[in-house]
Amino acid sequence: xxxxxxxxxxxxxxxxxxxxxxxxxxxxxxxxxxxxxxxxxxxxxxxxxxxxxxxxxxxxxxxxxxxxxxxxxxxxxxxxxxxxxxxxxxxxxxxxxxxxxxxxxxxxxxxxxxxxxxxxxxxx
Numbered sequence: 490x491x492x493x494x495x496x497x498x499x500x501x502x503x504x505x506x507x508x509x510x511x512x513x514x515x516x517x518x519x520x521x522x523x524x525x526x527x528x529x530x531x532x533x534x535x536x537x538x539x540x541x542x543x544x545x546x547x548x549x550x551x552x553x554x555x556x557x558x559x560x561x562x563x564x565x566x567x568x569x570x571x572x573x574x575x576x577x578x579x580x581x582x583x584x585x586x587x588x589x590x591x592x593x594x595x596x597x598x599x600x601x602x603x604x605x606x607x608x609x610x611x612x613x
Contacts, residue, residue, distance in 0.1 A: 518592045518603035523613040526579060526606055530554075536577045541591040546583065560587045564594050574600045581606035 521529070529536055530552075538555035540547055547557045558566055560582070571578065578600060580588040585608045592605050 517596055517601075518605055520607040521579070521604050522607055526581075529579065529604075533577065536579055537571060539571075539578050539580045539591065540582070541580055541587045542582050552581065555581075560591055563591055564598075567595065567598060567600075571600075574598070575602055576600075577602045577604070579604040579606060582609045584611050585609035 530538070538552050540551050540555040540557045541560040541563060542551075542557075543559055544557065547555075551557070556570065558570060578595065580591045580595070580603070582588040582591070585606065588605050588609060592603055595603055
């Protein structure tokens with residue numbers, strides 16, 4: 490029970506202030522808001538915007554420059570599409586739930602420079 494509670498708790502906290510990790514969570518990624526995303530897109534041309542929504546959602550509208558890897562295809566295709574595991578990746582979806590699942594997959598695959606658009610596109 491204790492281990493389960495910690496896992497659940499660790500996904501919902503931001504330890505940046507406590508640990509001095511600039512908003513890096515216990516799980517190894519950074520939650521960002523739309524303002525930070527816009528600044529990163531403007532200042533850093535070497536980022537990957539990873540849209541993990543469905544093809545239909547992507548075709549209805551997406552962030553400029555985003556690549557689509559639907560969550561259900563991510564585990565089997567990401568290493569072919571994004572071979573550099575140190576590349577800065579910002580994952581996003583509609584509400585933030587699929588992007589969190591995508592981050593978990595990316596961490597298991599060894600990716601290390603991960604950001605999550607907190608709340609997804611619905612928040613903005």
